[in-house]
Amino acid sequence: MRINRAVRIGVGAIALALTAATAAACGGGDSKNALDNAKDGKLTIGIKFDQPGLGLRNKDGTYSGFDVEVAKYVAGKLGVKPDGITFKEAPSAQRETLIENGQVDYIAATYSISDKRKEKVDFAGPYYVAGQSLLVRADNTDITGPDSLKGKKVCSVKGSTPAGNIEKNFPDTQLQTNDTYSLCLEGLKGGSWDAVTTDDIILAGYAAQSAGSFKVVGKPFTTENYGIGLKKGDKELRDKVNDAIEAMIADGSWKKAFDETVGASGYQAPTPPTVNRY
Template sequence: MRINRAFRLAVGAVAVAVTAATTAACGGGSDKTALENAQEGKLTIGIKYDQPGLGLRNTDGTYSGFDVEVAKYVASKLGVQPDAITFKEAPSAQRETLIENGQVDFVVASYSITDARKEKVDFAGPYYVAGQSLLVRADNNEITGPETIAGKTVCSVTGSTPAQNIQKKFPDTQLQTYDTYSLCLEGLNSGAVAAMTTDDIILAGYASQAPGKYKVVGEKFTTENYGIGVQKGDQESRDKINDAIEEMISSGAWDAAFQESVGKAASYETPEAPQVDRY
């Protein structure tokens, strides 16, 4: 009897351990599709928490930005009201994992559509076509675009694609890199750098935090298609999200969301709306 009891205890311990490991591996995520969860009246959406104008968790616990407005509009077209949305932070390095593990229904987080990412997740959209641009102080009239940065000091984040683009495409420009864009802004304020560079909508977001202090200048000189990431193979959810994006654009809600989030405060005109790619 003692042997049997010990055996049963050992088997039980193994079962508990396996269950715990399985739960940890999937991160407590749902095995339902975005549409299935929406039909139950709730959605979990991944966004950025630290990008002003795009995805920002405010000090009062609310969320704001263009990505947030796109996410809420899409959710509404899937039948989910704003108070039934759970926003979850989706750092760049974790976006595919959050989708694959079912921890979010979809991700709206300045998420560029790339072939490498499409091997792991599918994308609806694009809902915005971003491009690298330049942010300068409002009183700077010397820099009007990438063709005027020769001999100037331009700041970006260490190891970022925008920093690499400056090095490769504009060798006559002095590149200054920091760990964060907030340090670039400090350099811009002090005059240590003449401009800051990354995607235009991110720059507009920073400019919107201090109206009249900065401006985004020049034409975009790269192309980044921002998409909404969903589970690989979930064609039905992706189609419905694409429908919502197209309706948001055609109804004027897309333009209104852009202006309310970043356009007005940053004095930045709404760019041309993208064409949804139903690949």
């Protein structure tokens, strides 16, 4: 009886091992990369949910903005129709993690290309060049640009390039970071801080959404190249996304998308960037 029991245990262990090995060989659905998903007609794309004109989840559950249109155009070039796209919120501090863990196929979310980020993810683009600026209450006369930030309370988003820039280059400023810009705007409106800082194009959208409450001040004081973030080492995907961005610019879709989204706030479309193929 002891021998038979041992045999049963051994056979059971072998069966479990074979099952696990078979699942691993099949990938269990986890081994697919972005282009595999695209061949199946489906993509999960990271965007912002709280940036008017760029990436916004509307009250009816739809999504709008320039980043959204860029993401959809690229998906189309990869063979995926709009109804095959699942949009996933990509907060600034979580973008690299979402890509590394395979939770998204790529991200188009005001994602500034930087050497530090390129250690973890790859980028296609840029598809837009922005610059950091400042948003203040409409009646504010103290802040006219970055040179007048000393001693001021400034809010930005955790893990964002603008927050890092303030912390590094403006040490006399009291930096407050939140998970979203929406929280920064609430604090600005309520007087918890004096300014919100991020890229000019983002701030223009917020100012337009709350006409009469806020204003953008000063000239941009950085250069931010927006790229599409994707899995590190996936050169085939990066090349295809770069091709798509170039096609969007060349066929007029880039300008049309900008005018219908950010342009609605009165912000004029700049000259499209040159894709650098990072």
